[in-house]
Amino acid sequence: MTASTGAAGEEQAPHGTVVVVEDDRNIAELVDLYLRNAGFRVLQAGDARRGLELVAQERPSLVLLDIGLPGPLDGLQACRELRKTSDVPVIIITARDDEVDRVLGLELGADDYVTKPFSPRELVARVRAILRRAEGPRRPAEEPITVGSVTVDLLRREVTTPAGTVTLTAREFDLLAHFAENPGIVLTRQQLLDAVWGTGWFGDERTVDVHVRQLRRKLGDALPLATVWGVGYRCD
Numbered sequence: 001m002t003a004s005t006g007a008a009g010e011e012q013a014p015h016g017t018v019v020v021v022e023d024d025r026n027i028a029e030l031v032d033l034y035l036r037n038a039g040f041r042v043l044q045a046g047d048a049r050r051g052l053e054l055v056a057q058e059r060p061s062l063v064l065l066d067i068g069l070p071g072p073l074d075g076l077q078a079c080r081e082l083r084k085t086s087d088v089p090v091i092i093i094t095a096r097d098d099e100v101d102r103v104l105g106l107e108l109g110a111d112d113y114v115t116k117p118f119s120p121r122e123l124v125a126r127v128r129a130i131l132r133r134a135e136g137p138r139r140p141a142e143e144p145i146t147v148g149s150v151t152v153d154l155l156r157r158e159v160t161t162p163a164g165t166v167t168l169t170a171r172e173f174d175l176l177a178h179f180a181e182n183p184g185i186v187l188t189r190q191q192l193l194d195a196v197w198g199t200g201w202f203g204d205e206r207t208v209d210v211h212v213r214q215l216r217r218k219l220g221d222a223l224p225l226a227t228v229w230g231v232g233y234r235c236d
C-alpha cells in the first residue's frame, strides 16, 4: 500500500481524492494509474449510483464522469444529481465529439470535458489546472465593467444587459470577464485557454469556440465580440 512519504521528485502539493466514474475498465485503470502517479488518491465507480455514493462519503476534490454509463442514470443525469448537493469540480468524459456541445450547452455545471480517446497526461494536466483554479480565486475588481451594453459585476458575478440579468455558467462568466478586462485586444484561443482555463490546460481550442457561442447566444447584440479570422476574438 502506498504510504505517500514525499517520494523523490514528486510534487509537494497536498493532492486530493479524485472519484473516477467510468465503466470501461481499461480507461478507468489507465486514468487511475496516471492520477496515482501524479499524487492523487483515486476511487473508482463503475456506475453513476456508486459514483454518487462515493462523492457523498468521500468528499473528493474532483470527479471524472463518463457520460455513457450502465444502469438507470447516465453521466449527464448523474452530473445533475451531483449538482443538487455538491459543487465539486466535474470533468465530463464523452465518447463522441458531437456530444460536446450538448454537454457544455446543458449547463450541467461541469467544469471541463475530455473526448475519448484522450491522453491521460493531458487529463492529469486539466485536473491540476481545475484544482488550482478552485484553490485560488482571483481578487475581483470593485467596480463593474461595461462592454458594449453588457455590465459585468466581478464581485457579485452578475451579468446584466438592457434586457435584464443573464445567467451564465461559471466558465462562461470567467471568459466574459476576461474579455471585459481586455477590451480592444485580439486574444488568441490559446491565450484565452491559458487565462480562463489555466496554463497547463492542453485541451482542444474548440472549447473556447463553444463557450463563445454560448456567450453570443445568451448576450446577443449587447456583446460586441468580434471573431478575428485565423487568430481569435476581440471584444470592443
Ligand code: CA
Pocket: 022, 023, 024, 066, 067, 068, 069
Ligand atoms: Ca462508458
